[in-house]
Amino acid sequence: GDWVGFYGLVLNVVLSFLLVFRLNRAAARYWEARTSWGVFIGVGRTMVSGILHHGGHNPMNRDEVIRWTAATAVCVMVFMRGEVVFPPHILDGIL
Numbered sequence: 001g002d003w004v005g006f007y008g009l010v011l012n013v014v015l016s017f018l019l020v021f022r023l024n025r026a027a028a029r030y031w032e033a034r035t036s037w038g039v040f041i042g043v044g045r046t047m048v049s050g051i052l053h054h055g056g057h058n059p060m061n062r063d064e065v066i067r068w069t070a071a072t073a074v075c076v077m078v079f080m081r082g083e084v085v086f087p088p089h090i091l092d093g094i095l
Helices: 002-054 059-080
Strands: none
Touching: 002 059
16 A cells, blocks of 8 residues: 555656656747747848838838838748648738
8 A cells, every 4th residue: 555655656756847847848949939039020120220221212112122021020920830821811911
């Protein structure tokens, strides 16, 4: 009787540690992806800011580059989600 309780306790402790380590790795991967996405969006904003500052001589080309920058962010988002079929309505109002 005592050994059965001991083995049950050991099994519960081991499973608890495995679960904690697995959740810790998942949280680390989530925050790494979130940080990378934030950097990607920040670079896009910086690029658009530079275009707005230096691209005033041709407003039509300037606006086209800004639209394609926004479309790139949307396409990367769809790709990272692993969607096989690109939703056609997702770029409405951008391109």
